[in-house]
Amino acid sequence: MAERNCLVANDWICWDYVTSRSQELTDATLEHIWITGASVLIGIALSVPLALLARRGRRWAAPVLGLTTLLYTVPSLAMFSLLLPVFGLSATLVVTGLVLYSLTILVRNVLAGLEAVPAEVKEAARGMGYGSARLLWQVEMPLALPALLAGVRIATVSTVALTTVGSIVGKGGLGNLIAPAVNTSFKAQVLTASVLCVLLALVADLLLLGVQRVLTPWTRATGRPAASGKGA
Amino acid sequence: MGVLEGAWDWLTNGAHWSGESGVWHRLGEHVYVSGIALAIACAVALPVGLYLGHLGKGGALAVNISNIGRAVPVxxxxxxxxxxxxxNSGYLPTIAALVLFAIPPLLTNAYVGMREVDRSVVEAARGMGMSGGQLFLRVELPLARPLVMTGLRSGAVQVIATATIAAMVGQGGLGRIITAGFNTYDTAQVVAGALLVAALALLVEGALIAADRLLPRAATSR
Incomplete structure (x- = not known):
């Protein structure tokens, strides 16, 4: 009897699928990684000035926090659809949507970290002649780093999951493999891509945990999440 | 403003509300799917989370389960x-996926709510001779309620927003209005769909706040 072909039998777990489509899987995974990475990095770059703005007083805090929270309630499907007229079918569209979502978690965490800096520490630094820029970069930011990194971990893990929805515009990393496979009931492809996606999130989380340990050796606690993630 | 006007025109056109792919039908599907999913998720997550919080055990599991849940794309x-x-079983795939999505945050929130109850109050109640059951019902539960209700509200909003994903695999709900608009490059319809989802989420959040206001007497006067 001939060897049983799991691709023909449409099995859930199929090693033949993984080997024969390894190029496709690698490309999708790489796309997933760069979309997630770019989104989180841009999110961090935007969240720090936004948090600094929100810290200037209630006049700024209310619109910044209100707007980033409001963005979070927009369903991901609607977000990507609404950005379509602006960006067309491109990865920029997906990255923009993911950046907007990541801001909710990141701005809150940066702000919480900055506000948790003890007033005595700031007074002491000012007394030593620190200007506001030096105070920010050498005293406040390092002390706010644990909260920032805790936010980065949450944002990264939820962004990895949300990237799959980008498949609606054909730029969803591993989601691009899941969407067409649903129509053709290709079990191995759906399962493999889904498992890779979860693994990606877990690996990213572990890597960031390592970064957290290296950058902030004074905190052993992992920090409490300030906001919950968004479902994809 | 042009886009919002377009969405308003779309929404006020009666023809868009009737029929299989009309708003009423999609809204009904959306409410049905997210309502059942939320009810099942609450029935599973709240007792487990509250009980673990009462015992003070399984904290690592209760807290980490929401981290794991976040990594799994709906x-x-x-x-x-x-x-x-x-x-082939109707709305079951969407309901099952939403239940799995909603359980982790609800469970973690219920657990954290119970653990945030002031330990000295719990000790005092124990010292007064309250049994475990009395302590749970009369002290911990009323004190944990605000946090648990906040978790429930955000869970409900998240489930309603996430139920739109069902449209990506051809299941029903308001997401279908968004995907239909997407496929025909009809931005007004996409905005209208998003507004409908947002309105439903706000309505449910308001209803849960109202329900919460009506409930306290019953829980504390016993």
């Missing part, structure tokens, strides 16, 4: 259900 779970035999 779209992937939904896709897995859609290629399994479940695909």
């Amino acid at each position: 779209f992937a779970v939904l896709a897995l259900f859609m290629v399994s035999p479940l695909r």
Whole structure:
């Protein structure tokens, strides 16, 4: 009897699928990684000035926090659809949507970290002649780093999951493999891509945990999440 | 403003509200799917989370389960259900995916709510001779309620927003209005769909706040 072909039998777990489509899987995974990475990095770059703005007083805090929270309630499907007229079918569209979502978690965490800096520490630094820029970069930011990194971990893990929805515009990393496979009931492809996606999130989380340990050796606690993630 | 006006025109056109792919039908599907999913998720997550919080055990599990839940894309779970035999059982794939999505945050929130109750109050109640059951019902539960209700509200809003994903695999709900608009490059319709989802989420959040206001007497006067 001939060897049983799991691709023909449409099995859930199929090693033949993984080997024969390894190029496709690698490309999708790489796309997933760069979309997630770019989104989180841009999110961090935007969240720090936004948090600094929100810290200037209630006049700024209310619109910044209100707007980033409001963005979070927009369903991901609607977000990507609404950005379509602006960006067309491109990865920029997906990255923009993911950046907007990541801001909710990141701005809150940066702000919480900055506000948790003890007033005595700031007074002491000012007394030593620190200007506001030096105070920010050498005293406040390092002390706010644990909260920032805790936010980065949450944002990264939820962004990895949300990237799959980008498949609606054909730029969803591993989601691009899941969407067409649903129509053709290709079990191995759906399962493999889904498992890779979860693994990606877990690996990213572990890597960031390592970064957290290296950058902030004074905190052993992992920090409490300030906001919950968004479902994809 | 042009886009919002377009969405308003779309929404005020009666023809868009009737029929199989009309707003009423899609809204009904959306409410049905997210309502059932939320009810099942609450029935599973709240007792477990509250009980673990009462015992003070399983904290690592209760807190980490929401981290794990965050890593699993709803779209992937939904896709897995859609290629399994479940695909022929109506709305079940969406409901099952939403239940799995909602359980982790609800459970973590219930657990954290119970653990945030002032330990000295719990000790005082024990010292007064309250049994475990009395302590749970009369002290911990009323004090944990605000946090648990906040978790429930955000869970409900998240489930309603996430239920739109069902449209990506051809299941029903308001997401279908968004995907239909997307496929025909009809931005007004996409905005209208998003507004409908947002309105439903706000309405449910308001209803839960109102329900919360009506409930306290019953829980504390016993």
